[in-house]
Amino acid sequence: MFISFEGIDGSGKSTQLVLLRDVLEQSGSTVMTIREPGATLLSESIREILLSTKQTITPTAELLLFSAARTQLVEKVIEPALEQGTVILCDRYVDSTTAYQGFGRMLDMESVKSCNRIATRGVMPSVTFFIDVAFEQAQQRMQFDTAAGEPDRMERAGREFFERVREGYLAIAKDDPARMVVIDGARDRAAIHDDILRALRDRTSLPL
Template sequence: MTNKGLFITFEGADGCGKTTQINLLNEYLKQKNYNTFLTLEPGGSDIGKNLRQILLHHEGFVSDTAELLMYLADRAQHVEAVIMKNVNEGKIVLCDRHIDSTVAYQGYARGGDIEKINQLNEIATQGFKPDVTFVFDVDSEIAQERVGKNKDRMEKEGIEFHKKIRFGYLELAKKYPNRIKVINSNLPIDEVFEQVKKIIDEIL
């Protein structure tokens, strides 16, 4: 058991397998006696739970700017009240979506100014960065099939929107190759997890 905690984020378009893989990694680490903490964005803090409800289920008009700032408000509260605290206690924090989601969705897909989003992310996180980020890369048609019929507000956006998200994540991976590891998520669940495990075993 190490003393220093770790902060690991899981990223990718809806249906790429983030939730599936975060749970598998959590089980794997717990078996190895690591102290883990599982969390998500939006909604990983008390305030965040209310923001998540608005972000994913609000029925009326949501302005792009309001959407962006609600994601960042959620992140600011989450980083300070939950993530930093658990990492400082020596835990391995596993987080489903974080800074790169905002760049991919509100930046690449919605057309927001990426430089501005980077600055807002920097403010929201106080510069606290993930040690490792997994991007689960999957063909957009396959991802849409996996999501199925029970779609939330973001998942209801069409295939073109999700293709832009995929492109955005791959651009991010090129930009930050040390932090971001692209995982081929078109494969069966266990083969996807093998790729994750290999990277984690190298880090631990």
């Protein structure tokens, strides 16, 4: 079972991923948590390049770097783990590319879709949670996050960019309602977590 978490920076993805991981582990599932880009040596190296503020990266180079990191992750980690029956919880996946590079950077959507097809090798999550939070609220959450440090290259993109990204996520959800669950992320952690559990009980056979 493959589950991904999406949303703008600071929306609460990682928080919810950890809450779900704990519940799944307590109910006996073998769980693997992954962050994107990351989880392989190559993908973590690409992550460093992508998030560093030391250099500018063109939108197309950004698209290709995220895609390279993803395909390494899919082939080396996700495909083998799915074969073992592991529950994979992924902090961002292909929808991030559609939302950030497609809607946010406004790259040609056909090129983004082609890259996504190549990078995922057709491997898609069964369920994707889009934690929907307004830009201001996400910014506020990041400001109060003492572990967050300085904003990375992506986080510096600004309000208009993130508003396009959010609209992008909503468009993806509208296109693919069977996979993407939109969660109202403006509420407290427990209410969001409850919605996530409820959606998984409805949509999967996970022992929850």
